[in-house]
Structure formats: C-alpha cells, structure tokens
Amino acid sequence: xxxxxxxxxxxxxxxxxxxxxxxxxxxxxxxxxxxxxxxxxxxxxxxxxxxxxxxxxxxxxxxxxxxxxxxxxxxxxxxxxxxxxxxxxxxxxxxxxxxxxxxxxxxxxxxxxxxxxxxxxxxxxxxxxxxxxxxxxxxxxxxxxxxxxxxxxxxxxxxxxxxxxxxxxxxxxxxxxxxxxxxxxxxxxxxxxxxxxxxxxxxxxxxxxxxxxxxxxxxxxxxxxxxxxxxxxxxxxxxxxxxxxxxxxxxxxxxxxxxxxxxxxxxxxxxxxxxxxxxxxxxxxxxxxxxxxxxxxxxxxxxxxxxxxxxxxxxxxxxxxxxxxxxxxxxxxxxxxxxxxxxxxxxxxxxxxxxxxxxx
Ligand SMILES: C[S@@+](CC[C@H](N)C(=O)[O-])C[C@H]1O[C@@H](n2cnc3c(N)ncnc32)[C@H](O)[C@@H]1O
Ligand code: SF4
Numbered sequence: 001x002x003x004x005x006x007x008x009x010x011x012x013x014x015x016x017x018x019x020x021x022x023x024x025x026x027x028x029x030x031x032x033x034x035x036x037x038x039x040x041x042x043x044x045x046x047x048x049x050x051x052x053x054x055x056x057x058x059x060x061x062x063x064x065x066x067x068x069x070x071x072x073x074x075x076x077x078x079x080x081x082x083x084x085x086x087x088x089x090x091x092x093x094x095x096x097x098x099x100x101x102x103x104x105x106x107x108x109x110x111x112x113x114x115x116x117x118x119x120x121x122x123x124x125x126x127x128x129x130x131x132x133x134x135x136x137x138x139x140x141x142x143x144x145x146x147x148x149x150x151x152x153x154x155x156x157x158x159x160x161x162x163x164x165x166x167x168x169x170x171x172x173x174x175x176x177x178x179x180x181x182x183x184x185x186x187x188x189x190x191x192x193x194x195x196x197x198x199x200x201x202x203x204x205x206x207x208x209x210x211x212x213x214x215x216x217x218x219x220x221x222x223x224x225x226x227x228x229x230x231x232x233x234x235x236x237x238x239x240x241x242x243x244x245x246x247x248x249x250x251x252x253x254x255x256x257x258x259x260x261x262x263x264x265x266x267x268x269x270x271x272x273x274x275x276x277x278x279x280x281x282x283x284x285x286x287x288x289x290x291x292x293x294x295x296x297x298x299x300x301x302x303x304x305x306x307x308x309x310x311x312x313x314x315x316x317x318x319x320x321x322x323x324x325x326x327x328x329x330x331x332x333x334x335x336x337x338x339x340x341x342x343x344x345x346x347x348x349x350x351x352x353x354x355x356x357x358x359x360x
Contacts, residue, residue, distance in 0.1 A: 009259035018198035023261025047083035066096035156185035184241035303343025
C-alpha cells in the first residue's frame, strides 16, 4: 500500500527552550478555534490537489501540540478522514510536553483519536532539566511517563544527551530509568547548538566529538541489549514500532504539512512538489528530489533502496552518485554498497554529514 501522511504543526509553546530552533512562539492570546478553522480549510485545499488518498499516518508536532484542546484535535482528525480516507490502522501521533499535563490530558487525547504519544522528557535529572530551560521537573516527567504507558499501546520519549560536561553516569541513570517504562520507541538526540538560539548567543558549546562518539556507541549498545532496533541515526524502536510517520520523510513518501512552519512533499500527476505554509506549491526537479532522498535516506540504518529511489525521483541511483567517492568510502568501511541498497555503516554514522557531502 502507498503510504501517505499528514503533519499538523502547532507552533505555540508555554516557554521557549534555549536550545530549540523549531518554529514556535510563546503566546497567551491564541484563538485556537479560528486557527484550527484555517487548518481545516488548508486540509480541504490539499485534498483537492491530491485527489483521493488513504491516510496512513497523522503527526501532531510542534511547538507544543499538547496545548491543542482534544476537541480541536478531534476536529482535525475528522476533517482528514472526510477529505481523504483515514486508514483503519492509521498511526496518529502527538508530541506532548510534560509541562502541559492535566489529570485527564492523556485519556482525553486518546478519546480524541490519538493512538501514539511521544513525550518530550529530555532528561530525568533536575539539574540538566534546568540547564535545558525546561519548565517541568523529573517528577512531572516520571508521572507523565506512567500515565502514557497506562493510556496508550504505542509510546515514545525524546531525550537530549551529550550536554556540555554531562557525566556518563547521569546519562546512564536517565537511560536505565527510562528503560523501566518499556516504551515502544525512543528518540535520543545529541544536543546541537543551533544558530540564533539562546544557547548559541551565550556561546554554549556542544560536547567534543570524541566524548559524544563514545556516548553514542554505548547508548546504542545498551538500547540494542534491551531489545530496541537502532533504525535511524537518533531513533530506536521495539520490533514493528518504528515511527511510521517519520519513516515517510526518510523514505521519500508523500505527506501534507499543515500550519505555520510546516512543509510537505507531494507527487501530483507525475510532478513533484514541495509545499510550504500557507498553500504554496513549488515544483522540484529530479535532481533536487534525488539530493533530498539521499540526505534523508542515509539517516536510516537500512539505508536507501535503489529501486525505490528510481521510482520516486526518476534517476538511476548509480548514475546520480559520486562514483569515485563511493569506492573510497566503501574501502574505509564507512558505507556498504550492494546492487540493491546503499547504507552507512555504524562507524560511518559518526561522520555522517561528511559522507553525505562526498556522495552528492
Ligand atoms: C519539535 S521538538 C518538540 C517537542 C515538545 N515541544 C517538547 O519540547 O517536549 C522535538 C524534539 O526535538 C529535540 N530537540 C529540539 N532541539 C534540539 C537541539 N538543539 N538538540 C537536540 N535535540 C533537540 C527535543 O528532544 C524535542 O523533544
Ligand atoms: S523544545 Fe519544545 S517546548 Fe521547547 S521551545 Fe522547542 S518546541 Fe517549544
């Protein structure tokens, strides 16, 4: 079955975290209902462009979409179902921040149609949470984790590590604690200092490469020992619990992006479009599409399927790629190249950005 997803961006947060460069605003005067009205119009607009499709995943991301009322979430899900068709086993994820928790939040979200909850835990150490400018503490995060495993069958948590001077001991404690919840999925991000953020302005530096590499290796080993598959650079899942929506991005499938800061990718009548808010469609060339597929696909541990690549962008993978560099990278065991597939090896992941530069 062809996969097709809808991403809903809710660009508002209770406060701005000093490391975050995602599109988000801190506002108290949000007229939620009328913004959602405009989202419903956007959904109808894109449905007219794509024609009928079966929606296999919806992802409410942000910002902080757990600030959206369950009624508005329900309105959005119904509109998606009415304008396209929602697959009976569609994955419907929402990112929640522990600072938005109310006693009935998760049950209400579940009733509204959410079947996968991803919690922004970031750390289970109060000092680290403070450093990260989070407005929740470890107790709130642990309570929220307990609630999500009670309420949902499919769940995930985001953690950030390789903080400056982070001790491996504290990181291991956080990991051991998170493992006790037996979450189906974990996203473990190394802190990046993004231009324009408060951290960048303050001159905060990421951990040095050698130390962060060691942490990355030991983290992956621990997760694999505990039954998680490392399927994308920063993502780990119990078997069959990969995030199907995010796989759409990494595998170059179609998705619609709704809301300020959201973008989409759509095949319409053999033309390929990048979409941006509000309702802009810009055609991409095969070369542009191929570069994007390479950039996204190499993040996956299984890498790029060359047949799918040809089907999606129309170019032969082996013609598109830099052949001299491919040989060198193969000899250095940084990539594995077969007639069907190209992937980055575990050692290669540590220098992924360099590899991608050389391959294009
Ligand atoms: C779009 S954010 C939204 C999550 C939600 N608003 C929250 O804060 O809990 C998704 C995830 O990206 C990660 N993230 C954001 N900025 C990052 C950075 N500079 N370095 C590493 N991870 C980052 C965090 O783990 C965060 O949970
Ligand atoms: S990390 Fe989450 S809560 Fe913090 S500013 Fe970014 S989107 Fe908002």
